[in-house]
Each structure stands twice: as structure tokens, then as C-alpha cells.
Amino acid sequence: MGEHSSRSHSPKVTTSRPRVIGRPASAMPTPRPASAASSAATLAPLGNHNDNVPDSPQSVLSPVQGAPKLKIKCATTPEARSRVLVKPRGPPPPRMKPLIRDVEDNWVSGTTEHQAVLDAMEPAPILDASETVLVSVRVRPHNSTELRLDPTSAWYTSTFNDRMIKLTKGRDGQRDNREWNFDRILPPETDNAKIYATSARAHVRSAMEGYNAVVFAYGQTASGKTFTLTGSPTNPGIIPLAISDLFAQIRATPDREFLLRASYLELYNETIIDLLSPEAGRELSISEGRKKGEIIINGLTECAVRTEDEVRKLIRLGEERRKVGGTDWNQPSDGTRTPGRDKTTRISTLSIIDLAGSERHTSSKERNAEGKHINQSLLTLKLVISKLADMASKRQVTHVPYRDSKLTRLLQPSLSGDALISVICTISPAYVNLAESISTLSFAQGLKRVMLSAQRKEVVDPEALIQQYQSEIADLKALLREKELTPTNTATSKSDRRKTQQKNQEMESRLNELKSLILTSASIDVASHAAGSATPMARPLSPTKLKYPKLDLAKSTSGLQEELHSAELRITEQEDEIARLKAELDVRPVNPDERCLKLQDEVNQLRMIADDYERHLREPSRKVREDVDKEWNAKHKKVLDQLESKTIWANRLHNNMIVIEEEKRMLHTRCKEAEAKVLAVFEWVNAALTEDSDDVEEYPYSSASPFTPSSTAAATTPTAKLPPGHGDFGPGVAGAAEKLASLTMNASRMRKSGVNQRDLQTEFKDWFQGSLSRPPRGSLLHTETMPVLADVDDDVF
Numbered sequence: 001m002g003e004h005s006s007r008s009h010s011p012k013v014t015t016s017r018p019r020v021i022g023r024p025a026s027a028m029p030t031p032r033p034a035s036a037a038s039s040a041a042t043l044a045p046l047g048n049h050n051d052n053v054p055d056s057p058q059s060v061l062s063p064v065q066g067a068p069k070l071k072i073k074c075a076t077t078p079e080a081r082s083r084v085l086v087k088p089r090g091p092p093p094p095r096m097k098p099l100i101r102d103v104e105d106n107w108v109s110g111t112t113e114h115q116a117v118l119d120a121m122e123p124a125p126i127l128d129a130s131e132t133v134l135v136s137v138r139v140r141p142h143n144s145t146e147l148r149l150d151p152t153s154a155w156y157t158s159t160f161n162d163r164m165i166k167l168t169k170g171r172d173g174q175r176d177n178r179e180w181n182f183d184r185i186l187p188p189e190t191d192n193a194k195i196y197a198t199s200a201r202a203h204v205r206s207a208m209e210g211y212n213a214v215v216f217a218y219g220q221t222a223s224g225k226t227f228t229l230t231g232s233p234t235n236p237g238i239i240p241l242a243i244s245d246l247f248a249q250i251r252a253t254p255d256r257e258f259l260l261r262a263s264y265l266e267l268y269n270e271t272i273i274d275l276l277s278p279e280a281g282r283e284l285s286i287s288e289g290r291k292k293g294e295i296i297i298n299g300l301t302e303c304a305v306r307t308e309d310e311v312r313k314l315i316r317l318g319e320e321r322r323k324v325g326g327t328d329w330n331q332p333s334d335g336t337r338t339p340g341r342d343k344t345t346r347i348s349t350l351s352i353i354d355l356a357g358s359e360r361h362t363s364s365k366e367r368n369a370e371g372k373h374i375n376q377s378l379l380t381l382k383l384v385i386s387k388l389a390d391m392a393s394k395r396q397v398t399h400v401p402y403r404d405s406k407l408t409r410l411l412q413p414s415l416s417g418d419a420l421i422s423v424i425c426t427i428s429p430a431y432v433n434l435a436e437s438i439s440t441l442s443f444a445q446g447l448k449r450v451m452l453s454a455q456r457k458e459v460v461d462p463e464a465l466i467q468q469y470q471s472e473i474a475d476l477k478a479l480l481r482e483k484e485l486t487p488t489n490t491a492t493s494k495s496d497r498r499k500t501q502q503k504n505q506e507m508e509s510r511l512n513e514l515k516s517l518i519l520t521s522a523s524i525d526v527a528s529h530a531a532g533s534a535t536p537m538a539r540p541l542s543p544t545k546l547k548y549p550k551l552d553l554a555k556s557t558s559g560l561q562e563e564l565h566s567a568e569l570r571i572t573e574q575e576d577e578i579a580r581l582k583a584e585l586d587v588r589p590v591n592p593d594e595r596c597l598k599l600q601d602e603v604n605q606l607r608m609i610a611d612d613y614e615r616h617l618r619e620p621s622r623k624v625r626e627d628v629d630k631e632w633n634a635k636h637k638k639v640l641d642q643l644e645s646k647t648i649w650a651n652r653l654h655n656n657m658i659v660i661e662e663e664k665r666m667l668h669t670r671c672k673e674a675e676a677k678v679l680a681v682f683e684w685v686n687a688a689l690t691e692d693s694d695d696v697e698e699y700p701y702s703s704a705s706p707f708t709p710s711s712t713a714a715a716t717t718p719t720a721k722l723p724p725g726h727g728d729f730g731p732g733v734a735g736a737a738e739k740l741a742s743l744t745m746n747a748s749r750m751r752k753s754g755v756n757q758r759d760l761q762t763e764f765k766d767w768f769q770g771s772l773s774r775p776p777r778g779s780l781l782h783t784e785t786m787p788v789l790a791d792v793d794d795d796v797f
């Protein structure tokens with residue numbers, strides 16, 4: 001058996017709106033199983049319609065806008081007979097409280113009107129090969145301010161050539177004949193139905209056939225993107241028409257079953273917010289799926305939807321939660337028609353994206369965080385498109401920067417060739433906006449160069465939700481039939497019987513619920529009828545009635561009270577179970593395998609970084625070591641030099657010491673000799689000065705100086721080794737001999753003149769000591785300054 005599911009996303013990025021992504025809801029939103037393949041359709045956000053072109057395009061420029069994205073998934077299988085009764089691999093998605101509420105809905109009047117519009121429409125065009133990226137340009141009418149300024153249009157469009165647009169004149173009125181060619185040119189008088197028919201219907205239908213498809217609007221603020229996508233009550237836009245078309249398609253496909261699910265999210269300041277989650281404002285993360293290029297929005301709430309009305313209510317709910325300003329994502333789901341009764345599941349996505357205004361933000365007010373994010377998204381989108389265009393022209397492209405913004409990440413599967421794309425570029429007719437309009441056309445031209453080849457996806461996937469539901473339905477049916485056939489045992493107690501009864505009721509309600517989720521051409525009419533059977537601003541049947549259509553009103557009050565009581569007990573139990581499971585889920589990683597891979601990846605990257613660091617670190621440490629070595633070698637050499645010179649000095653000092661010792665010894669000897677001789681002289685002088693001095697012999701040393709060494713002493717003392725002249729006591733000592741001689745000669749005269757003996761002794765002593773205190777001539781002592789240790793640089797050490 002086959003299941004076809006289609007997923008669609010339509011983001012809108014505007015400069016002044018929030019972005020929302022959503023999908024049509026069933027009464028029971030279900031978290032999307034991470035691995036389950038499913039189809040989805042997305043619807044554009046509603047509300048904020050304005051039939052009037054604003055007075056001034058500038059006045060609409062609010063800081064930044066988010067954009068809503070409503071997404072509806074649709075899964076189809078051939079009719080029930082061909083179902084594969086496989087047990088779902090995982091547990092069935094947990095049931096949650098209904099999200100769809102009876103909100104006041106001021107959206108376009110709805111189904112009937114849309115159907116009339118669709119009926120009057122030409123069939124969806126068949127896209128040719130060059131139109132895998134279909135680029136349309138829509139020129140909006142002048143608004144009143146523009147009309148006042150200059151009612152003439154900057155653009156010439158021709159009904160004869162719906163592919164060409166050209167300038168009527170250039171800026172400042174200069175002549176400018178430039179023209180551009182695109183797949184569709186949609187002049188100001190074109191209504192939204194025509195836009196849908198020419199530029200989106202084929203994509204919605206293709207999504208139903210199993211192709212991924214993206215429809216997005218791009219253009220300057222106030223150029224008409226939202227008007228094109230959502231329209232007004234009298235001029236419904238692409239999203240409401242796509243939803244109606246989707247249900248019409250299901251009605252027209254009797255041999256398949258469909259499961260529609262919707263989600264609605266907002267991409268705002270690079271944050272994805274789940275607008276349908278039970279807990280409002282829940283932020284979602286993106287991760288890569290197991291399949292190559294697959295992008296998963298983790299934990300995105302998906303609500304199964306059965307009627308257009310339910311889709312509308314979900315959109316309304318998302319709108320209520322949306323921030324003002326941003327990017328809209330809208331994804332209508334498709335149904336797939338499977339030829340024959342094959343067992344394949346077709347998975348496709350239709351996205352309708354409302355982008356932020358494309359103009360550059362120049363005022364300081366706009367240069368805020370939001371503006372940066374929006375601009376970043378659009379810049380990255382432009383860059384990605386230009387890279388893809390280069391690739392299509394066989395130019396060398398190394399990297400397509402999908403990861404640089406969430407918008408391009410979300411679009412990656414579609415942009416990398418997985419989808420049929422329709423881009424509606426909206427431009428203003430006014431000259432005042434000419435620069436921006438030309439920039440929009442350049443972006444559109446880049447898109448036209450991109451070549452994609454969307455493939456229909458047909459898979460056999462027992463995990464696909466529609467197959468899980470079908471299996472569960474078959475199991476429940478079999479169980480209930482079995483119970484019907486088993487005769488009631490009268491012996492069983494009353495409480496056991498009540499339990500069995502409760503169980504059967506549970507199974508029946510689950511069966512009814514599942515059956516109501518799986519849409520067929522027959523059931524959809526019933527569901528729509530049920531939803532639309534109320535008066536015009538109709539309230540749908542309450543979810544309780546939809547869930548329990550076979551309530552037995554004949555039951556007694558006490559029996560009902562009993563049932564109510566046990567139902568309440570069950571609810572409490574289930575709520576406990578839900579709380580327990582939620583707590584368990586919270587502590588579990590979303591996907592352990594994936595987490596491990598991511599961590600591994602991180603570890604590898606860190607390792608590379610560490611290696612790199614090490615390499616770079618080693619280089620400086622080597623240099624530092626070299627520098628230190630060099631410095632220390634220089635200091636070492638200096639110290640060695642100093643050591644050498646000190647050694648030389650130490651040796652010299654040592655020699656000097658020896659010489660000094662020797663001289664000291666010699667002096668000592670000579671002093672002794674001199675002393676002996678002086679004593680002899682004194683004796684002689686004393687004798688000469690006595691009364692009978694006339695008998696004194698003549699001075700015995702008159703012929704030789706008493707200080708001249710004797711020949712024996714000269715031979716034995718070290719002074720013999722001394723240089724010539726050394727050992728002589730100088731003129732002072734020689735003079736002493738002369739003095740003595742003269743003393744000898746004048747001895748009698750001294751006596752006569754009464755010279756005092758003591759005076760003579762004193763005079764001689766002085767002379768003798770003066771002679772001794774003078775150093776000998778020609779000493780070998782070195783007199784240069786000796787270096788001291790303190791001369792060595794301290795910093796050497």
C-alpha cells in the first residue's frame with residue numbers, strides 16, 4: 001500500500017511582520033515524530049488585510065516584521081482495501097487536548113466562494129522543464145499618495161506579451177529602454193485568482209502529486225506580498241485558494257485516503273516559534289535528518305485537520321500568537337493521487353513563504369537587531385540563489401551558504417533541487433521606488449538562472465503516520481469484531497463488565513477519531529458539512545460531538561453519572577501518564593544517535609583546533625629557547641673571559657707575593673748587617689768622642705761603604721738573581737758612607753766644637769730610617785690595578 005504525504009512551507013519575510021509557520025490542525029495536534037515521513041501543506045496567515053493600497057509606501061515601513069508560516073501536511077493512500085496492516089514501529093503519537101477553538105473568524109467567507117473562484121479558473125497549467133523555478137513579477141496599482149505624486153507608471157506591461165516588462169523611462173525622466181523577461185508578468189489590474197491560477201495552482205497540484213513545492217513572495221515593503229498571498233475577503237489570495245483547492249482535490253480523488261496535518265510557525269529574529277504548541281511561544285531548533293539534506297524542525301506541533309474551517313481556526317490561533325512584523329511561512333498540503341493500488345507513500349511539501357521587505361535598511365531606527373536578522377536572512381537567500389545560479393551555469397562553486405541563516409536552512413531541501421519553486425516578485429509602479437523595484441528584478445533574474453529538478457517521492461514507509469493510523473484502525477476493528485462475536489459471560493462481575501464496556505468505548509472512540517482524521521472524497525463532504533452545517537458565521541460541531549457521534553441519549557442519569565465518573569478517572573489517569581511521559585521526554589535527548597554524532601563531530605573539530613594550536617605553540621617555544629641560548633652563551637663567554645683575566649692576575653699576584661717575600665727576607669738580612677755596622681760606627685764614634693780619643697784608630701770602613709754587601713753575602717743571597725742595581729739602597733745609603741767618612745775626617749774638629757754625641761745619634765737614626773722606608777729601585781712588583789670580582793656583571797647569573 002502506498003501513502004502519499006506532502007509537506008509544504010511558505011515562509012514570508014517582511015520588514016514589518018512576524019513570521020509564522022503553521023499547518024492545518026485536526027482536533028488533536030500531534031508532535032511530529034522525528035523520523036516519520038509525512039506530507040504537509042502550509043497556508044498563509046490571514047488577517048491584517050487591507051484592500052486599500054496605503055497612502056504612502058514609506059508609512060508602512062515599520063522596524064521589522066516576522067512572518068507566519070502555516071503548513072499543512074497531507075498523506076494519502078489508495079483506498080482501504082489495499083492497506084498494509086503493519087504495526088507501527090513506534091508508539092502512537094500521544095493524544096493532546098484539542099487546539100482548535102471556536103474563535104471568531106473574520107477570514108474570507110470561505111469554502112463556497114473559494115470554490116466558485118476555483119471553478120471559474122482555468123485548469124492548472126502544466127509546467128515545462130524551464131519552469132521548475134517559475135518566476136512571476138506582479139506590479140501593484142498606485143496607491144493614493146503615489147497617484148498624487150505622479151500617476152504615470154514606471155513600468156510598461158503588455159497584454160500581448162505576458163513575459164516582458166520594461167521601463168517607460170529611466171530615473172529622473174531620462175531615457176531608459178531596459179526590459180526584462182520572466183515566466184509571467186502580472187500587471188496591476190490582475191486579481192489574486194489569476195495570480196493563483198498562473199503562478200501557484202500548478203504547484204499546489206504538483207504537491208498533491210508527490211512533488212515538493214515552494215511558493216514565495218519577494219519584494220519591497222508595501223509592494224503587495226501579503227496581499228498576493230492572503231488577499232482580502234473579496235479577493236482571496238494564494239493561501240485561502242490553495243486550501244480550498246486542496247480539499248477540492250481530495251474530493252475529486254475517490255481512490256485515495258488523505259491525512260492532513262498542519263503546523264504554523266514564525267521565523268522571527270532567527271528564532272523559530274511554534275505558534276500551535278500548547279505552550280505558547282515555544283522556540284524550536286532545527287537539525288539535520290537522517291536522510292541527506294533533510295531538515296527537521298524539532299518538536300514542531302502538527303495538528304491533523306479535517307476541514308477548511310479547522311485550518312482557518314488554526315491560522316487564527318497562530319495569528320493571535322504572532323508578533324507584529326516578520327516573515328510568513330505558509331505551506332498548503334497536497335493530496336497525492338496514486339495510480340493503481342500500489343503500496344507506496346508519496347511524501348511532498350508545499351511551502352508558501354511571505355518574506356520580509358527586501359529594501360535596504362538605512363535609517364538608524366531600522367538598524368536594530370530585528371532589521372539585521374531580516375536583512376541577514378534575505379542577504380543569505382540572495383547569496384544562496386546566486387551560488388545556485390552559478391552552479392547551473394557550470395561555474396565553479398565551492399560552498400553554498402545555506403547554514404548562514406535559518407531561512408535558507410529551512411529552504412535548503414527545496415532550494416537544493418528537491419522542489420518546484422514559484423517566486424512572485426512584487427514591485428511598486430511608482431518612480432519613487434524604482435531603485436528597489438530594479439533590485440527586485442535583479443534578484444528575480446538570478447532565480448531564473450537556477451536549475452532544479454524536483455523528483456516525485458514515493459516511499460514505502462510503515463512509519464508514515466497515515467499508515468500507522470490505518471494499521472491502528474484495522475487492529476481496533478478486528479478487536480471490536482472479535483468482542484462482538486464473543487458471547488457475554490453472565491458469570492462475570494458487574495465491575496468487570498463495566499471495565500470491558502469502558503474499554504470497548506475507548507476503542508470505539510479512538511476508532512472514530514482515527515477514521516475522522518483519514519479523509520476520503522466521501523468523508524470530507526461529511527466533515528465539511530458537519531463543520532458548515534451551522535449558520536453563516538458558523539460554529540463547527542463541538543469536538544466532543546465529532547469524537548462521539550453515537551452517544552446513547554436513552555441512558556439513565558445514574559448510568560451516565562457512573563460513566564462520567566469513570567471517564568473522569570480515566571482522564572486523570574491519562575493526564576498523569578501524559579505528565580509522566582512529558583517529564584521522561586524532557587530528560588531525554590531528542591535523538592541520542594544524532595547527538596552522539598554531533599558530539600563526535602565537535603570532538604573532531606576541537607581536536608583539529610588543538611593540533612593547530614600545538615603546532616603554533618611549538619614554533620614560538622623553539623624561538624624562545626634559541627633566544628635564551630644565545631643570550632646565555634654570550635654571558636657564559638663573558639664570564640669565561642673574566643675568569644681568564646682574573647687567573648692571569650692571580651698568577652701575577654702570586655709571583656709578586658713570592659718576590660715580596662724574597663725582598664722582605666733580603667731586607668731583613670741587610671738590615672741586620674747594616675745594624676751591626678751602624679753599631680760598629682756608633683762604637684767608633686763613641687770612642688772618638690771620649691777624652692782619650694786621640695788614640696782612636698782611623699775609621700776602618702772609609703774605603704768601602706758599610707752598606708755595600710760583602711762578597712760572601714752577594715754570592716749566597718737571592719739578590720744575586722735580581723736585576724742589576726737591585727739590592728742597592730739607593731743614594732741615601734751611599735750618602736751614609738760618605739757622611740761617615742766626613743764624620744771620620746772631622747772627629748777631632750767635632751770634639752773641639754763641642755758637638756753633642758746625642759745630636760749626632762739622632763741625626764743618624766733619622767737618616768737610617770728614611771733610607772729603609774724607601775723601596776728598592778727596579779722592583780719586580782706589578783703595580784697595575786688588579787681587577788676585583790665585583791667587576792663581573794651580576795646579571796650574568
Ligand SMILES: Nc1ncnc2c1ncn2[C@@H]1O[C@H](COP(=O)(O)OP(=O)(O)OP(=O)(O)O)[C@@H](O)[C@H]1O
Pocket residue numbers: 013014015016017049050051052053054060065139140141188219220221222223224225226227228355356357426
Ligand atoms: N495588487 C494590489 N491591489 C490592491 N491593493 C494592493 C495590491 N497590492 C498591495 N496592495 C495594498 O498595498 C498595501 C501593502 O501591501 P502588502 O501589505 O501586501 O505589502 P507587503 O509587500 O506585504 O508589505 P510588507 O513587506 O511591509 O509586509 C496593502 O494595503 C494592500 O492592500
